Amino acid sequence: MSKDLLVSLDDKLHARRERFDKIPIVDIGPLLDGTDKHRVSREIRWALSNAGFMYVKNHGIQQDLIDSVFTVSRRFFDLPLSEKTLLHISNSDVAFRGYIEPFGENTNPGKTKDLKECFDFGPERSVLEGPFFGPNQWPSSWPEFRELTYGYHQRMVALAKKLLQGIALSLDLSEGYFENLMRNPISIQRLLHYPPQSGHVSEDMIGIGAHTDYGNLTILAQDDVGGLQVLNRDGDWVQGTPIQGTFIINIGDLIQRLTNDVYLANIHRVVNSSGRERYSVPFFIDADFDAVIEPLKSCVTDSNPQRYHPVTCGEHKLRRFAASYAHLAKA
Numbered sequence: 001m002s003k004d005l006l007v008s009l010d011d012k013l014h015a016r017r018e019r020f021d022k023i024p025i026v027d028i029g030p031l032l033d034g035t036d037k038h039r040v041s042r043e044i045r046w047a048l049s050n051a052g053f054m055y056v057k058n059h060g061i062q063q064d065l066i067d068s069v070f071t072v073s074r075r076f077f078d079l080p081l082s083e084k085t086l087l088h089i090s091n092s093d094v095a096f097r098g099y100i101e102p103f104g105e106n107t108n109p110g111k112t113k114d115l116k117e118c119f120d121f122g123p124e125r126s127v128l129e130g131p132f133f134g135p136n137q138w139p140s141s142w143p144e145f146r147e148l149t150y151g152y153h154q155r156m157v158a159l160a161k162k163l164l165q166g167i168a169l170s171l172d173l174s175e176g177y178f179e180n181l182m183r184n185p186i187s188i189q190r191l192l193h194y195p196p197q198s199g200h201v202s203e204d205m206i207g208i209g210a211h212t213d214y215g216n217l218t219i220l221a222q223d224d225v226g227g228l229q230v231l232n233r234d235g236d237w238v239q240g241t242p243i244q245g246t247f248i249i250n251i252g253d254l255i256q257r258l259t260n261d262v263y264l265a266n267i268h269r270v271v272n273s274s275g276r277e278r279y280s281v282p283f284f285i286d287a288d289f290d291a292v293i294e295p296l297k298s299c300v301t302d303s304n305p306q307r308y309h310p311v312t313c314g315e316h317k318l319r320r321f322a323a324s325y326a327h328l329a330k331a
């Protein structure tokens with residue numbers, strides 16, 4: 001684990017959290033239909049304070065849609081490398097869309113080489129508008145791929161906004177708090193493929209190295225293979241075992257900063273030693289590029305003095321991208 005991550009484990013994870021040995025499961029049905037938002041928000045508060053992760057069930061996304069996205073994702077990663085490379089992320093300048101080969105992005109830089117391969121896209125734009133906003137790179141002659149995965153992305157944006165309403169309530173903010181920060185939010189829809197590893201597996205090379213996510217919120221769909229691991233306060237890895245009918249939700253650095261460490265952007269990694277190919281579909285939503293994120297007054301107290309200076313969402317994300325993308329280091 002890199003020195004930075006160890007520091008964050010000691011200071012942020014161990015000191016003030018309750019132990020968890022299972023990621024909590026939250027039924028978000030009553031948040032979505034409005035019948036008991038406050039009960040859901042209390043459960044969200046415990047989960048995000050102590051684990052930074054939760055499973056959510058009754059999320060309202062059809063299993064058929066999720067299954068279809070996994071089907072086309074498998075087909076995409078089965079394409080020859082030469083075809084996937086035509087869509088390489090480096091073609092897209094700072095829009096950061098397209099294919100990323102194994103070792104092309106290393107989320108625990110200097111420590112772990114990531115075996116995963118990725119395909120990223122986001123809100124469609126006809127020209128490059130600036131960092132994180134530009135044209136997607138779609139595989140040619142495959143309209144179903146685009147329609148299905150883009151439709152899924154749209155559903156994720158809507159679900160994330162609902163979850164952020166629950167998170168706002170859990171912090172005693174108004175339900176619409178995040179809307180002001182998210183007029184035109186950065187979002188990335190990612191498809192991931194993890195080849196299996198056998199024999200002695202060391203931290204030097206695993207599916208995805210130990211990291212925190214960068215933005216506001218991640219919604220992860222995973223297949224039934226398993227391999228996601230989340231750190232608990234004692235430094236043990238807790239398995240994010242797949243549970244049918246759920247997504248895994250976690251928060252990223254921006255919510256941790258906003259809450260002055262009251263909520264935890266927790267460290268996680270993937271080790272796929274199952275002997276099978278693993279696929280997952282994470283969706284990341286952030287704030288507007290220029291949104292300023294600084295600790296909420298209600299989270300700054302005598303015993304928890306202000307820990308962060310204000311940053312813009314875009315500045316923070318660009319800094320983390322520059323540290324992890326091989327093609328940016330070379331540029």
Ligand SMILES: O=C(O)CCC(=O)C(=O)O
Nearest residue numbers: 192213222228270280282
């Ligand atoms: O594939 C997974 O289970 C986790 C992926 C992840 O942590 C990420 O893409 O940030």
Ligand SMILES: [Fe+2]
Nearest residue numbers: 211212213268
């Ligand atoms: Fe992650």
